[in-house]
Amino acid sequence: MKLRVSVIGTGYLGATHAACMSSMGFEVIGVDIDPTKIELLSRGKVPFYEPGLEELLQQEIASGRLTFSTDFQAIKDCDVHFICVGTPQSTNSLAADMKYVDAALDAIAPICKPGSLVVGKSTVPVGTAARLRSKLLEINPKVDLAWNPEFLREGFAVEDTLHPNRLVVGVTSDASEDKLKEIYQKNLAENTPWVRADLPTSELVKVAANSFLATKISFINAMAEVCEAAGGDVTVLAKAIGYDPRIGSRFLQAGIGFGGGCLPKDIRAFMARAGELGADQALEFLREIDSINLRARQRVIELVRKDLSDDLTGKKITVLGAAFKPDSDDVRDSPALDIAVQIAAAGALVTIHDPKAIEPAKKRFPALGFEENVESALKGADLVLHLTEWKQYRELDPVKVKSLVSSSIIIDGRNALDRETWIAAGWKFRALGRAN
Numbered sequence: 501m502k503l504r505v506s507v508i509g510t511g512y513l514g515a516t517h518a519a520c521m522s523s524m525g526f527e528v529i530g531v532d533i534d535p536t537k538i539e540l541l542s543r544g545k546v547p548f549y550e551p552g553l554e555e556l557l558q559q560e561i562a563s564g565r566l567t568f569s570t571d572f573q574a575i576k577d578c579d580v581h582f583i584c585v586g587t588p589q590s591t592n593s594l595a596a597d598m599k600y601v602d603a604a605l606d607a608i609a610p611i612c613k614p615g616s617l618v619v620g621k622s623t624v625p626v627g628t629a630a631r632l633r634s635k636l637l638e639i640n641p642k643v644d645l646a647w648n649p650e651f652l653r654e655g656f657a658v659e660d661t662l663h664p665n666r667l668v669v670g671v672t673s674d675a676s677e678d679k680l681k682e683i684y685q686k687n688l689a690e691n692t693p694w695v696r697a698d699l700p701t702s703e704l705v706k707v708a709a710n711s712f713l714a715t716k717i718s719f720i721n722a723m724a725e726v727c728e729a730a731g732g733d734v735t736v737l738a739k740a741i742g743y744d745p746r747i748g749s750r751f752l753q754a755g756i757g758f759g760g761g762c763l764p765k766d767i768r769a770f771m772a773r774a775g776e777l778g779a780d781q782a783l784e785f786l787r788e789i790d791s792i793n794l795r796a797r798q799r800v801i802e803l804v805r806k807d808l809s810d811d812l813t814g815k816k817i818t819v820l821g822a823a824f825k826p827d828s829d830d831v832r833d834s835p836a837l838d839i840a841v842q843i844a845a846a847g848a849l850v851t852i853h854d855p856k857a858i859e860p861a862k863k864r865f866p867a868l869g870f871e872e873n874v875e876s877a878l879k880g881a882d883l884v885l886h887l888t889e890w891k892q893y894r895e896l897d898p899v900k901v902k903s904l905v906s907s908s909i910i911i912d913g914r915n916a917l918d919r920e921t922w923i924a925a926g927w928k929f930r931a932l933g934r935a936n
């Protein structure tokens with residue numbers, strides 16, 4: 501008989517994981533303490549924007565394999581329980597807040613059936629899995645705990661979950677590994693690399709990967725600063741170094757830097773944990789990665805000031821993009837929104853457009869100006885800031901946009917627009933890491 505699966509926490513990770521597990525043929529129950537989320541998901545509605553997820557969710561609900569509940573008792577007959585709750589940054593430190601992970605384990609530990617396996621997927625400080633496993637065994641000795649970090653990217657969540665580029669399992673026994681192999685049999689049949697690790701290594705793989713990605717982005721943004729000072733062009737530099745296969749061209753897009761619910765909080769939590777372990781020196785460089793990243797936002801604001809004679813009061817600035825990256829409506833630690841807030845605080849009249857993230861952005865910053873229609877957003881602008889590289893913005897016609905604005909100055913904070921076409925249309929074109 502096929503394994504029955506529960507997914508605890510139906511946010512970004514959990515909702516996607518639940519729908520994908522169901523599409524792999526398992527009977528899945530998704531559980532969350534938030535009744536609104538469960539009500540929406542039960543009706544086949546995804547509470548955030550993720551390409552392809554809503555269609556998959558509806559298909560799986562219709563198949564009868566996928567259900568949702570707020571009642572933890574619903575998981576008691578399942579064979580594998582995936583913990584997918586969030587681990588946000590604590591309000592009073594750099595560390596991750598573990599209260600949701602602990603609450604999830606406390607809720608399921610007494611009711612898991614003998615022989616079942618609890619699998620952590622949340623991003624946690626190293627040592628958490630071992631701690632949770634001891635706690636679980638004390639309450640319910642016939643159950644085991646494994647760790648299986650998730651590497652999905654927002655915007656590609658379904659694809660990354662169904663076809664991950666590797667599967668990492670932190671286990672303490674062959675039996676637990678075998679159960680996970682049964683879960684991921686379809687991926688194994690596709691020759692997805694399988695890495696068996698111990699619990700701490702599996703936790704570290706996740707934060708190490710995100711730290712590396714953050715480092716790559718901040719590296720190119722540091723090069724952008726040097727290019728600006730030396731009169732070079734970071735986009736050409738990135739292209740040139742990217743041809744070296746040891747370096748690779750991906751994640752070398754210079755601009756306003758990384759944001760979102762993962763990279764920024766993960767590198768901070770990693771530093772905090774290394775400090776607790778007495779290995780803080782090893783991760784000292786991540787402090788610099790964080791500073792370079794935050795500095796990129798300030799550098800855009802400096803460009804704005806330069807173009808508006810250092811006085812933003814009453815200037816109409818159109819911000820294209822609010823999401824932390826395209827194909828997402830996530831505005832958590834969004835560099836675009838942060839810049840919009842800062843220039844508004846300096847007196848500018850800001851109008852923000854985003855194809856998907858206006859509602860979540862408005863919820864966070866109701867006092868800012870928002871406009872659903874991109875042309876209306878551009879009308880009368882003294883300066884345009886391109887801050888999230890949606891395809892829609894690359895397809896804008898600079899000649900047409902010029903007829904809408906009152907002053908044709910654009911700052912490309914993502915190095916994603918075609919500079920030559922904008923300049924040919926008569927725009928003053930600025931960008932990070934290029935001659936301005």
Ligand code: UGA
Binds near residue numbers: 652754758760
């Ligand atoms: C990131 C990782 O890429 C995933 O592998 C990981 O599973 C996930 O975090 C997580 O921990 O859950 P995600 O946050 O969806 O995924 O976003 P990324 O695609 O990594 O982009 C992060 C930020 O870096 C965005 O703000 C993006 O605009 C920025 N970025 C990315 C750059 O500024 N330059 C680049 O070249 C690439």
